[in-house]
Amino acid sequence: MGxxxxxxxKAYLHALKLFKDYYSQDCTIESLRLIEPKCMEYISALAAGxxxxxxxxxxxxxISPMTIALAVAAKHTGGQLICILHKQExxxxxxxxxxxxxxxxVVEIVVGDPCEVIKHYKNIDFAIxxxxxxxxxxxxxxxxxxxSGSVVVVNNLFHRKIKPSYAxxxxxxxxxxxxxxxxxxxxxxxKIGWSCKHENRASKRSHVKVEGIV
Numbered sequence: 001m002g003x004x005x006x007x008x009x010k011a012y013l014h015a016l017k018l019f020k021d022y023y024s025q026d027c028t029i030e031s032l033r034l035i036e037p038k039c040m041e042y043i044s045a046l047a048a049g050x051x052x053x054x055x056x057x058x059x060x061x062x063i064s065p066m067t068i069a070l071a072v073a074a075k076h077t078g079g080q081l082i083c084i085l086h087k088q089e090x091x092x093x094x095x096x097x098x099x100x101x102x103x104x105x106v107v108e109i110v111v112g113d114p115c116e117v118i119k120h121y122k123n124i125d126f127a128i129x130x131x132x133x134x135x136x137x138x139x140x141x142x143x144x145x146x147x148s149g150s151v152v153v154v155n156n157l158f159h160r161k162i163k164p165s166y167a168x169x170x171x172x173x174x175x176x177x178x179x180x181x182x183x184x185x186x187x188x189x190x191k192i193g194w195s196c197k198h199e200n201r202a203s204k205r206s207h208v209k210v211e212g213i214v
Contacts, residue, residue, distance in 0.1 A: 002051060003049050003050060003051075004048070004049055004050075004051050005049065007048040007049055007051060007076050007077060008045040008046070008048050008049030009045070010048065010076050011044040011045050011047070011048030011049070011072050011073045011075075011076045012041050012042075012044060012045035012048075014044070014072050014075070014076065015040055015041045015044035015045070015068070015069055015072045016041050018068060018072065018101060019040055019041070019065070019068070039065075039183045039184040039187075040065045040066070040068065040069040041069070042183070043066060043069040043070065043073075043128075043153065044069040044070070044072045044073045045073075046073075046126075046151065046153075046189075047069070047070055047073035047074075047077075047125075047126045047151070048072075048073040048076045048077055050125070050126065050149070050151060051077050051125075052073060052074075052077060052079055052125035052126035052150075052151070053074075053077055053078070053079035053080070053125055054079060054080060054082070054121065054123065054124050054125050054126075054146075055070045055073065055074055055079060055080065055081045055082070055124070055125060055126040055127070056081070056082045056083075056084065056118065056121060056124050056126075056127045056128070056143070057070055057081065057082070057083050057084065057127070057128045058084045058114045058118065058127070058128065058129045058130060058133065058136075058139055059083060059084065059085060059130055060086075060130040060132045060133045061090065061130075061132075062085060062087065062090030062091075062093055062094050063083075063090070063093060063094040063097045063098070064130075066128050066153075066155060067081070067083055067094070067097075067098070067107075068097075068098075068101055068103070070126065070128065071098065071101070071103040071106055071107050072103065073126070074103075074106040074107070075103060075106050079106065079125070080106055080107075080108060081106055081107045081108070082108050082110060082121060083107055083108070083109045083110070084110050084111075084112070084114050084117050084118065085109060085110070085111045086111070086112065086113060086114055086133075087111070088111050091109065091111055094109055095109060114133070114135070114139055115135055115138055115139060115142055118139060118142055118143050118144075119142065119144075121144065122144045123144065123145070123146045123147075123150075124143060124144060124145050124146060124150060125145075125146050125149075125150050125151070126150065126151050126152075126153075127143055127145065127150075127151070127152045127153070128152075128153045128154075128155060129143075129152065129153070129154050129155075130154075130155060130156055131154050131155065131156050131157055131159065131166060132156050132159050136154065136166065137166065137169060140152065140154070140166065140169075140170075145192050145193075146192075146193065147175075147192065147193050148193050149191075149192070149193045150191075150192045150193060151189065151190065151191055151192070152189075152190040152192065153187055153188070153189050153190070154166045154187065154188045154190070155184060155185060155186070155187045156184075156185045156186065156187075157180065157185065157186030157187060157188060158185050158186040159185060159186075166188050170188070170190050175192065175193055176190060176191070176192055177190070177191045178190040178191070
């Protein structure tokens with residue numbers, strides 16, 4: 001994936017309008033009013049700007065603002081969002097809300113054990129994992145991300161006090177860059193494969209330069 005400012009801006013503006021409409025009405029997406037307005041637009045722009053095609057959200061409580069944000073990104077990249085639910089009861093509500101937002105053509109909803117369902121998808125470009133789920137660390141270790149450049153966002157960090165934290169697990173790993181952002185309910189944004197790509201490019205530039213001198 002390469003960065004596309006144009007796709008990022010289109011997704012940002014689309015999400016901005018969509019969430020503005022919801023904020024001005026009686027909110028039907030759970031907890032939407034509790035999340036900072038810029039948080040969702042940021043996620044949508046980040047996914048679209050990175051030209052993510054295969055996106056996955058592992059939700060703990062059905063549809064969320066994150067679902068809409070990723071679906072908007074998928075709309076602009078020509079990609080697909082796989083929304084994994086572990087409760088059949090929230091399926092109807094999730095389907096209805098996605099249709100209301102006119103995003104049903106880019107969203108596939110799968111109900112089942114997230115740790116098993118996620119094994120069916122390979123080279124995922126962008127993933128969101130709700131750390132309110134007890135097995136969120138196992139999910140991160142199981143999920144097959146695109147090794148040449150992908151992003152994992154773990155949200156609702158402030159709800160989990162048990163150690164080790166997700167940030168402690170991922171930071172320091174080779175080929176991974178991760179940063180904690182105090183927006184929304186707290187999120188950790190992890191970039192996989194990007195640092196290695198940048199190092200390789202730098203090495204190639206240095207090598208060419210040295211050869212030119214010699």
